Amino acid sequence: MTTKTSTPTPYRSKVEPGRDGFGRLVRSEWTKLRTVRGWMIGMALAALITVLIGILGPLGSNSQCSSSSTHACGSAQTPTLGPDGEPVTDDLSFVHQGVTGDGTVTARLSSMAGYYLPLNANGPVDSLAGLSKGLEPWARAGIIVKASTTPGAPYVAVVATGANGVRMESNFTSSDRAPGGAAAGSAISSAAPQWLRLSRAGDSFTGYESGDGVHWSRIGSETVAGIRSNAQAGMLVSTPDHGTTTYQFGGSSTDSGPSLAVATFDDVAFSGAWSGGGFAAPPAVQQDNGPAPGAALYQNTYAQTGGVFTVRGSGDIAPKIAAGAGDTKSIEDGLIGVFAGLIALIVVAAMFITSEYRRGLIRTTLSATPRRGAVLAAKSVVIGAVTFVVGLVAAGVAVPLVRSMETGNRTYVLPTSTATEIRVVVGTAALLALVAVFAMAVGALLRRGAGAVALVIAVVVLPYVLAVASVLPTGPSQWLLRLTPAAGFAVEQSLREFPGYAQVTSGYTPEAGFYPLSPWAGLAVTAAYTAVALGLATYVLRRRDV
Numbered sequence: 001m002t003t004k005t006s007t008p009t010p011y012r013s014k015v016e017p018g019r020d021g022f023g024r025l026v027r028s029e030w031t032k033l034r035t036v037r038g039w040m041i042g043m044a045l046a047a048l049i050t051v052l053i054g055i056l057g058p059l060g061s062n063s064q065c066s067s068s069s070t071h072a073c074g075s076a077q078t079p080t081l082g083p084d085g086e087p088v089t090d091d092l093s094f095v096h097q098g099v100t101g102d103g104t105v106t107a108r109l110s111s112m113a114g115y116y117l118p119l120n121a122n123g124p125v126d127s128l129a130g131l132s133k134g135l136e137p138w139a140r141a142g143i144i145v146k147a148s149t150t151p152g153a154p155y156v157a158v159v160a161t162g163a164n165g166v167r168m169e170s171n172f173t174s175s176d177r178a179p180g181g182a183a184a185g186s187a188i189s190s191a192a193p194q195w196l197r198l199s200r201a202g203d204s205f206t207g208y209e210s211g212d213g214v215h216w217s218r219i220g221s222e223t224v225a226g227i228r229s230n231a232q233a234g235m236l237v238s239t240p241d242h243g244t245t246t247y248q249f250g251g252s253s254t255d256s257g258p259s260l261a262v263a264t265f266d267d268v269a270f271s272g273a274w275s276g277g278g279f280a281a282p283p284a285v286q287q288d289n290g291p292a293p294g295a296a297l298y299q300n301t302y303a304q305t306g307g308v309f310t311v312r313g314s315g316d317i318a319p320k321i322a323a324g325a326g327d328t329k330s331i332e333d334g335l336i337g338v339f340a341g342l343i344a345l346i347v348v349a350a351m352f353i354t355s356e357y358r359r360g361l362i363r364t365t366l367s368a369t370p371r372r373g374a375v376l377a378a379k380s381v382v383i384g385a386v387t388f389v390v391g392l393v394a395a396g397v398a399v400p401l402v403r404s405m406e407t408g409n410r411t412y413v414l415p416t417s418t419a420t421e422i423r424v425v426v427g428t429a430a431l432l433a434l435v436a437v438f439a440m441a442v443g444a445l446l447r448r449g450a451g452a453v454a455l456v457i458a459v460v461v462l463p464y465v466l467a468v469a470s471v472l473p474t475g476p477s478q479w480l481l482r483l484t485p486a487a488g489f490a491v492e493q494s495l496r497e498f499p500g501y502a503q504v505t506s507g508y509t510p511e512a513g514f515y516p517l518s519p520w521a522g523l524a525v526t527a528a529y530t531a532v533a534l535g536l537a538t539y540v541l542r543r544r545d546v
Contacts, residue, residue: 025378032352033382039348043386046344047394053337054398058405079320079328079412080151083226087328087412088172090151091315093300094144096234104199105143105233106269108213109160112141112185116242116259131260135162135185138503139239140317141263143196145205147227154226157236158196158207158219160185162261164502166194168207168219172319175503178209178219197269203227213267237263237300237313258314265309318503330414330513331421332492334402335395335428339461339489345390345432346456347449349383349439354449372541376444380437380534387436391429399425416494427491427519434488434523434530435460441533445540460485460526467510474509478516485529490515490522 033039079087099105114135115128142159156170162185166178188194195210207219239261302311320328355361399421406413416424435456443452463486467477481487495513508514515522 022374022378025374026381029375029378029382030386033386036355039351042344042348043390046341046348047390047397048341049344050335050337050341050394051398051401053340054334054402055405057333057336058402058409058411082152082172082319083154084171084173085415086173087320087414088152089316089318089320090153090172091300092140092236092238092317093302093311093313093315094146094149094232094234094236095302095309095311096144096146096149096232098230099145099233100230102199102201103233104197104269105145106195106197106267107143107235107265108267109141109188109194109196109263110190110266111262111264112139112160112162112188113262114139114162114185114239114259115262117257128260128262134242135261136239136242136259137161137163138316138318139185139259139261141185141235141237141261141265141311141313143198143234144236145198145200145227145231145233147231149232154224156198156200156205156207156222156224156227158198158209159236160188160194160196162186162239166196166209166219168222169503170205170222170224172317173501174222175501176220177502178207178217180209180211180217198233235263235265235268235302235309235311236317237261237311238315238317239313240316240318260312260314262310262312265311266307268307268309319501328412328414329403329406331399331403331416331494332424332513333406334398334400335424335492337398338395338428338432338492339464341394342432342435343457343461345387345436346439346460347453349387349436350443350452350456351449352383352443353379353440354443354447354452357447358449373538376441376534376538376541379440383440384433384437388429388433391432392425395425395428414494420494423519424492424494427523431488431491431523431526434526435485438485438526438530438533441530441537444537445533462486464489470509470511477510481510481522482516482525485526487515487517487522488526490517491519493519 080090082088082090112135113133115131115133116136118132139162140157140159142157144155144157144159146155147153154171156168158166158168160166164177166180167175168178169175192211193213195213195216197208197210197216199206199208203223203225204221205224206221208216209219210216239259242257242259300313300315302309304310403413438460439452439456442456443449446452446455463480463484466472467480467486470477472480481490493513493515510516517525
């Protein structure tokens with residue numbers, strides 16, 4: 001009888017055999033990062049630099065105010081606010097009278113001329129003949145209905161401009177051009193006058209223009225709240241400063257000074273005890289050595305001879321947001337130190353991988369984990385996440401801290417929504433994380449720390465500095481912030497909430513906080529560069545012998 005011996009079946013785990021998980025790779029790379037003291041110090045230093053540079057501005061402002069009178073600082077740094085709470089310039093010559101209820105204001109503009117003080121003038125100028133002649137493009141002369149003579153009060157106006165046609169404007173921000181009317185104020189004369197009309201029915205205002213006072217063309221209608229039944233109506237004249245900007249490598253310089261507009265009105269539709277002169281007249285022109293030559297000419301005044309009114313006006317009536325005025329700030333002013341902190345982060349990110357090449361440790365890393373793409377991905381996750389946290393802390397501290405300091409200095413900070421402030425802070429952290437991953441990928445491609453750091457600074461930090469420091473003219477600066485990885489700095493801007501205004505032709509520059517791309521579009525450009533660099537680094541790492 002034969003006995004069969006059965007062989008026991010070996011135990012087989014039901015768990016599928018696997019390789020080292022990605023989570024283990026991430027933990028390994030995190031351990032590498034946190035155990036190098038210099039790298040962690042670099043991360044902390046980046047956050048500290050960002051905050052410290054951010055507070056230098058308000059500290060300097062506080063020092064200047066401390067050396068002068070409190071009244072002077074307060075008055076110099078409190079802007080006029082328009083009906084919607086935005087900073088505005090409301091300097092005009094307003095010849096007005098009280099009106100009640102609904103009605104129509106009509107006037108014939110028979111001349112419009114502009115003057116400005118030659119920029120190199122240093123002698124006395126006591127007549128218009130001593131001034132240079134020329135209308136500013138946004139000089140205005142026309143009729144207006146305004147809630148009151150208080151600066152910033154709601155208004156509706158129909159005006160002829162120096163070079164932007166006849167327009168219907170309201171509340172500083174709205175400006176619609178009429179299809180007809182004189183194209184340039186200098187073309188207006190007694191032989192070719194410009195008729196203007198403004199009608200009111202409740203809160204609805206309608207503007208008209210005519211070349212002969214008989215055939216009228218409707219410009220448009222606007223509903224403007226806040227102008228009570230008892231309002232002020234009359235004629236206005238205003239003109240922005242005359243200036244010349246010179247660009248050269250290393251910066252730009254602007255020479256500017258007040259200009260003067262002189263307009264003649266007749267056939268005004270209502271009469272009465274007119275009163276006038278600028279209710280918010282700009283101060284006399286000042287030079288370093290006292291009043292400027294011809295300063296007495298820059299006054300908001302009028303003269304009446306029978307039914308003819310000659311009105312002189314200096315100053316502008318427009319939004320102030322885009323003018324880069326020194327008495328207004330925005331929340332991104334607290335992030336001025338980001339570029340400096342970013343340099344420290346670039347160094348750490350590049351060294352995170354190039355140090356392994358320098359010491360030969362990359363062979364050990366790849367021997368333990370042959371999946372080279374996974375190694376690079378794990379490094380990206382670690383350096384990106386840590387940098388994001390550092391940026392979130394730095395921006396989260398700098399923005400409210402600097403805003404609080406500016407407010408304490410009696411500086412007006414432009415209001416922003418909570419959503420915008422969160423976007424600025426989180427977006428800044430995302431920008432730093434993307435640039436850190438970009439620097440790490442460049443380090444993997446070059447395998448040399450110094451070269452990687454220099455290259456990333458050259459394509460990210462340098463274009464930003466050239467653009468915002470006015471080293472280059474506006475055009476090239478805007479292209480740099482469209483085409484380079486520095487485009488991501490657009491995520492810091494909060495002024496994007498304020499639209500571009502046709503009547504404001506200066507100030508929409510990177511230096512003033514306006515970027516050519518929207519916040520997320522700019523960040524997308526940086527993300528695209530990072531993705532390409534990371535893809536190339538992965539491809540090269542897989543193909544070459546380390």
